[in-house]
Amino acid sequence: MTRYLGLYFTRIGFSVATALIGVFFALPLVWFIFAPFNPRAELGLSIPEPFSLANFETVFQNSFAMRGLWNSLVQSVGGVILVGAGATLASYALSRSPIPGKSVIAYILLLFSSVVSGSAAMVPIFLIINGIGLIDTQVAVILVFAGGLLPTAMFILRDFIDSIPKSYEESAMVAGASPVQAFFDVALPVIRPGIVVVVVWAFVSIWGSFLIPFILLRSSEKMPASVAIYSFYSEAGTPIVTLLAAYSLLYSLPVVILYLFVSWKFGFRFFGGIKA
């Protein structure tokens, strides 16, 4: 009997401890849930009274803030197109073509991409972008992100393509399709779920990032929302909390939506494992 009593007390103890840790995780976020809807929000926590959407109106009227969201979208979509297209073609080639040393190539790429982190490579990346005359352009941000995310994207996609039987494309080619036709008409539709995961991951990575646009961009009209938010609270003296809270919420929305989409469609562990 006592041993079951012991199990019972362990369960209660664990529940209390888990709840406490849960509260520790929730506390910094609680403010962020209420403040956007409180027209008199300060850094202090208070329940909005009355509940209002006035802060969002302030954001929509702030052209710098809105341009930031637009720039984030331009940079993320641009980067995603390059990563999605580049990784799909390259990982298909790594999986299906007779290029010698394919797995060595894949490992070397993975090695480089984890060694060359944003913080270690900020000097040479700045110098390279400066050297080709792309400083303070959105294109620079897009290219740098695409290069940085491609190795991991290729690694994930190659795993995925390796798991698809070659017989699909082989039977298409027996029926007379060219290799390129077999790729576009047969393989691509089968690979699509893998591409969706890679594309969502790349979008979220670029959308949320700060350092690369922060060092490569100069003019305020090209800044993405991440840099805009930072400049709102670090440079403006006293931060305009109402604007910042609502703006942060708007900016977080795509990440949360995409995350929910992926976890609903593929289970969140898959997405979790590949966040770098």
Place this chain on the structure above:
Amino acid sequence: MKSFSLLSRGTGVAFLAPAGLLIGAFVIAPFFWVIYVSFTNRSLLGRTALDPDFVGLANYFSLFDAATFFTRAEFGSSLILTIQFVLLSAVVGQAALGMLLAWMLQSVPKSLKHVTETVAIGAWILPEVVIAFAWFAFLDYENGTLNMIMEALGFPPGDWLLSFPFWAIVVFNTWRGTAFSMMLFNSAFSSIPPSYFQAADVAGASSWQKFRDIGLPLIRGHVVTDLILITMWSFNVFTPFLLTSGGPSYRTEILPIYTYRIAFRDFDFGKGAAVGVVVMLINLVFALFYLWVMRRRAKGVVA
């Protein structure tokens, strides 16, 4: 051996070209360029911006100068600070807390499990600027939520970012990153056959005994993977900059922030590049170890 393959070698190379070009220009070239720049006195402004001199190992000597190594705001002190930051926030913070949470989540009610997982994952997926701003508000001296709680409990309020800046970024990074370890260990624990634990229950084992003798030994491989990954990520994380900008008086200037200051505030690209090289060498050790572990596991040798 001749085997039928779907893509010809030429098409294969053509398919690889776009990705190869981008990776070459923005991953591989920076790796070698940073080594080259670290041997020069390249700066952002002035004569050496366009026409840098070759200075040999001068930048490295200045980084590892024994006279200034332990001086605050110098490389050595930043390196020591970074090691402390990684040990405390990644190894002790993220891994241990993630492990504890994952273990407890196995035996708490489903609803509590879901809520806890959701907030931890929220801390992990939200963009870094938003998280940093939320913490900025949380730790604020006048109105912050934390001081509100302290006062309600009868403790004096603290000016956390000024008085305990290092601990602020340690707790911040723990809070931000624990979800990854939690999820990894959670799936590792749930892959252990339940009969193992049931047998231990019948024998009257305590939760700690089950953890020590069944849980931990069976997920050792996952622990190694987790430790390598979170160590590497925390070692390279720039996010604390958004909370403290490296201050006050350089007390939170971990290496990524130090690199940024040397290169983009002091305009000393040569020295900044030398720091980059040191960081990359440390990354290389971790990455090689990680690949080695992965390959061993792929070959069926249990790590």
